[in-house]
Structures are given as C-alpha cells and as structure tokens.
Amino acid sequence: MNLEGKVAIVTGASRGIGRAIAFGLAKEGAKVAFCHLDDPQAEATLSEINGVSEGLSISADVSDEHAVIDFFDAVQTKFGAIDILVNNAGILHEAPLADTLVSDFDRVISVNLRGSFLTTREFSRRTTKGRIINIASDLGVLGRENMVAYTASKGGIISLTRTLALELAPDILVNAIAPGSTETDMTSPQSMSPQALAKDLNTPLARFGQPEEIADMAVFLAGPKSQFITGQCFGVNGGSVMH
Numbered sequence: 001m002n003l004e005g006k007v008a009i010v011t012g013a014s015r016g017i018g019r020a021i022a023f024g025l026a027k028e029g030a031k032v033a034f035c036h037l038d039d040p041q042a043e044a045t046l047s048e049i050n051g052v053s054e055g056l057s058i059s060a061d062v063s064d065e066h067a068v069i070d071f072f073d074a075v076q077t078k079f080g081a082i083d084i085l086v087n088n089a090g091i092l093h094e095a096p097l098a099d100t101l102v103s104d105f106d107r108v109i110s111v112n113l114r115g116s117f118l119t120t121r122e123f124s125r126r127t128t129k130g131r132i133i134n135i136a137s138d139l140g141v142l143g144r145e146n147m148v149a150y151t152a153s154k155g156g157i158i159s160l161t162r163t164l165a166l167e168l169a170p171d172i173l174v175n176a177i178a179p180g181s182t183e184t185d186m187t188s189p190q191s192m193s194p195q196a197l198a199k200d201l202n203t204p205l206a207r208f209g210q211p212e213e214i215a216d217m218a219v220f221l222a223g224p225k226s227q228f229i230t231g232q233c234f235g236v237n238g239g240s241v242m243h
C-alpha cells in the first residue's frame with residue numbers, strides 16, 4: 001500500500017473517472033474525501049471507498065469559492081492535513097460557436113478552470129508538501145470544433161499545471177493527465193453528438209478508455225515512484241495525441 005497514512009481530495013468523484021481515481025487511491029491506503037454536485041451516485045462511491053479505506057462525501061460546487069473553503073474545512077476536521085489533490089470535476093458543452101451562449105461559456109470555464117484554481121489555492125494555503133493532479137483532456141491539446149468553452153478550459157488547465165509546478169516547487173509536485181475519450185456519462189449519447197463520438201474513436205487504439213485506465217496514472221502520480229516528475233501533462237489517450 002503506497003499511500004498509507006495519506007489524505008486525498010478528489011473533486012467530482014461520485015461517478016466516472018473521478019470515482020475510479022478515488023477508489024484507486026483508497027485501495028492504496030489513502031483516506032479519500034470527494035465532492036460532487038448533488039449526485040445520488042455518491043452514496044455507492046462512498047461505500048466502495050469505505051470498503052477498503054475511509055471516505056468522506058460532500059456535495060460542493062467547485063466553482064463556488066465559499067463552498068470550496070467549507071469543503072476543505074470539513075475534510076481537515078475529519079482527516080487532518082491533506083496530502084493529495086485531484087482536480088477532476090468537469091462539465092462539457094457541445095454547440096457551434098454561434099449558438100454558444102455567454103452563460104454556457106461561463107459555466108464551463110467556472111467549473112473546469114476556476115474550480116481547479118479555487119481548490120488548488122485552498123490546497124496550497126493548507127499544505128506544504130504534496131501532490132496535485134489536474135485532469136485536463138486530449139481536446140485541450142488538439143482542439144475540437146463545437147466545443148469552444150470545453151477545449152479552452154482544458155488548455156487552461158494544462159497551462160495552470162505548468163505555472164503551478166514552477167510556483168509550488170519543490171515541495172508540491174503538479175502534473176496533469178489529459179485523457180482521451182473514456183467511457184463515462186460524459187461520453188454517453190445523451191451528452192455528446194454521434195459525430196463527436198465517431199471522431200473520438202478515430203485514434204490508433206480505436207476504442208474508448210476505461211476510467212480505471214486513467215486512475216492508474218493518477219495513482220502513480222500520487223505515489224512514491226513519481227518524485228522527480230512535475231509540470232508534465234500525460235496523455236492516457238489511446239494515441240490520440242503523440243508528442
């Protein structure tokens with residue numbers, strides 16, 4: 001167990017990639033607190049974490065400054081000092097540029113980018129030594145038509161990662177994971193157009209990833225074998241982006 005005695009926060013972990021990351025960290029011995037947006041699936045995720053470690057589930061909007069501060073206060077009260085932060089909460093909006101409302105754009109940037117800023121700021125105020133893992137997207141590197149706010153937010157997260165790796169060094173290591181399309185609610189036919197889903201399959205591995213495949217990288221970046229790694233963005237993406 002590589003994370004015995006550590007305390008981790010994962011944002012947006014009631015389902016999907018966040019849930020797999022939270023469970024992956026818990027299996028390595030970390031106590032895991034997570035937030036979500038009023039998601040009934042949080043109950044099942046919390047039981048799963050409690051089956052292997054100790055968990056805490058709180059409904060808190062990462063784009064709300066006061067909700068983030070209250071969330072961190074609650075985690076510290078229950079578990080003490082926080083060692084690991086995974087910024088995973090995110091939302092997608094797909095529409096042509098001309099049909100994208102200012103409110104759509106602002107909401108996506110607020111959750112994906114401002115949310116990561118707020119949680120990271122709170123973490124840095126309370127933690128002197130630790131790890132931050134930001135969940136970006138391959139689309140933050142590639143761009144994608146009809147997803148102007150989403151791709152801009154994810155490009156912003158990659159940039160944020162580099163700046164904070166500089167600013168918080170050497171005691172806090174900051175890295176990003178840029179997943180390719182992964183099988184979750186975000187990539188269900190209810191959330192994405194058939195055209196976008198078809199594009200997502202056009203990669204060398206020609207399949208969607210599983211949340212656990214993204215979680216494996218997050219667990220590595222949170223653990224003892226990644227101590228010389230900071231400021232990087234790891235593509236776990238079936239080959240959609242090659243550097």
Ligand SMILES: NC(=O)c1ccc[n+]([C@@H]2O[C@H](COP(=O)([O-])OP(=O)(O)OC[C@H]3O[C@@H](n4cnc5c(N)ncnc54)[C@H](O)[C@@H]3O)[C@@H](O)[C@H]2O)c1
Binds near residue numbers: 012037090091185
């Ligand atoms: N699924 C993919 O193909 C894919 C690919 C690349 C990157 N990502 C990124 O991975 C992350 C997780 O995506 P997913 O596919 O698991 O999504 P999902 O929709 O399955 O889960 C999103 C999670 O975020 C939470 N959430 C949403 N808004 C929130 C808010 N304002 N405050 C707090 N929590 C909030 C939800 O409650 C849920 O727990 C996102 O940042 C997403 O952009 C996903």
